[in-house]
Amino acid sequence: MTLSRPLLSLLLLTLSAAVVPVAQATCTRIYSGVQVLDGNSAQLPFGRVNLTSTYLQPVGTPLGSVVVSPASAPGLNSETVLWQCDLSDANDIYEVFATNGDDRVGGYWEIGNGAGTTVNDGLPGYYATWFPYVGVKLTHLNSGRVFTRYWQQSKITQYDTVGNKIQIKAKHLSMIQADLARVSSRPPNSGSGSNYCWDNAATSGSGVYTYNCTQPNGYVVFRGGGIYSDPIGSDANTAIAFWGQYNGIALGMRSASSISYTATCVARNVTPVVSFMPITASELNQGITRSSNFTINLECSNDARSGTATNQTALGIQVAYNAYAQAQSLGLLTSGGGVSYLVSNGYGTDPSVATGVGISLNNASNGTAMNFLGWSNTGTGATGGWYPVLAGASTTGSNLSGYTSYSQTITATLGTLPGKRATPGKVDATAYVLVKVQ
CATH class of the missing domain: 2.60.40.1090 (Fimbrial-type adhesion domain)
Structure with missing residues (x-):
């Protein structure tokens, strides 16, 4: 649902009738929020990913699966208090999530479903990564919804109560499942909102090549009690206000994954x-x-x-x-x-x-x-x-x-x-x- 702004003329007509108090924010961010930045993402630790011949590994072959908690981001643990709200906000607090929708290898191209290529592999939800011919799909396990470029939400139902406040800790956020699969194409070098990491990792060779791109693959953001997210349903290619507000946690493959091309x-x-x-x-x-x-x-x-x-x-x-x-x-x-x-x-x-x-x-x-x-x-x-x-x-x-x-x-x-x-x-x-x- 996209919220629309009332017309200015309508607001002016009500001024002479009454002064309506502005609703006060009742949720506050407690943690630093730097976990939304590229180098502080919660890592997706696939370890070594190996591509071999398409005879053994045709398009669609699963290449890895991990389940991670946003609490694994640097500076956090399961008991870290992220946000604190009034008790009255308990029915209006949400996780909001999307891929890193503006970046070429972060979540712009839904490569498994044909975006940016002439071949549709029939793999919806798989987005291009910095590894060539490897797509990643992120699933928000509490809701069962797959991350897309378009912001989705899921109600937060678990929290701690302290006096007249509720505390949303890192352990209360949903676990995220990340799956890798082989895709037939690499994303185009132009067309996305960002191409921060340029090109891709090596496409062949005898080495093991670390995921050196720090661009996240997705984000989990908070909404409720006066803390606003980007509008639900808006495109994360351009709807990125959360980032400047340090409101969220990034998820990425940086440093925790590598690719090789060994016979297997x-x-x-x-x-x-x-x-x-x-x-x-x-x-x-x-x-x-x-x-x-x-x-x-x-x-x-x-x-x-x-x-x-x-x-x-x-x-x-x-x-x-x-x-x-x-x-x-x-x-x-x-x-x-x-x-x-x-x-x-x-x-x-x-x-x-x-x-x-x-x-x-x-x-x-x-x-x-x-x-x-x-x-x-x-x-x-x-x-x-x-x-x-x-x-x-x-x-x-x-x-x-x-x-x-x-x-x-x-x-x-x-x-x-x-x-x-x-x-x-x-x-x-x-x-x-x-x-x-x-």
Whole structure:
């Protein structure tokens, strides 16, 4: 909704009738606000992004996914008070968000949906980045809305009450999910409101190239109680008043991501559903378990190297984000940021879900116990949930010269969590297979 300004002549006609007091601002900015500036953004830590042949990675291939909190911006933590308002403002406070809509590689070109190019990849919400042929999509998880160039809002419903004031802390802002995908085109060098970083990172080479562009990919801004945002629905290409008001937090890939062009592998298919035979809570509490195998079909360049060291390709199985949050509260994280057990969707919140139980992994060929990947994106090796992609794999043939197909079998086991007792209920868990150059 765009607010319009009353006509001056109409205002003049009311002056002789009454003097109407101007509404006073009842929200105030408490933090410095410098987190809206380019070099102070909350980072999107994708780590190393690797592009290989379009045979292995066609357009649309997912290249990375992270979930971050605006509280991770420099100078903030989860308890930092950002804004303070009167209690009467509680029903009128919002997060307002958009891409960095004026910049060529910050959020101007919706490259995945054909903006700035003659090819529409059918990837709405993916905007051009400083990495060539890589688009990023940002999702505001509290509302489920994807960032666009046009300002959107989501009501803030979580806050702390202190006396007759409410405090909006960094922890009360929505988590943001960022996803990368391969796109077919690079953004044009002209046409956007800004081209601050010029050109793009290297498009080939044997090196690892850091994301040196400081331009953010998106912003989260506050509105309410006399603190105004740019109008909802306005284009962030030109609607950027928030920036000069230091009202918001930027999100960007600067320094926390890199790109390379190393020969690697991809996961072609995975058993979609892994089922366990029924088991009672009593049996689980006696130490009885249920196991089931699933298969991952892989294809690799013959130049790829399997392993967890630098420039080698590793495989990991990542828990769903909500399961990761539960694993943190249950003490199931490893020292390297991996997850020892996968718990069910709805664990601890849905009364129909079994508690005290989780799923563990083993490599079926060599018996090696495996951790799951978490979402910190900092772990390496087995404690982080990464394993040599071809460890225990068997060759299944070749579809194209220079490439080989493999099959990897993993055993999933349902059992009790360490130190817990099982309660009856359903188990319906979700995980993702990732293959990545380390």
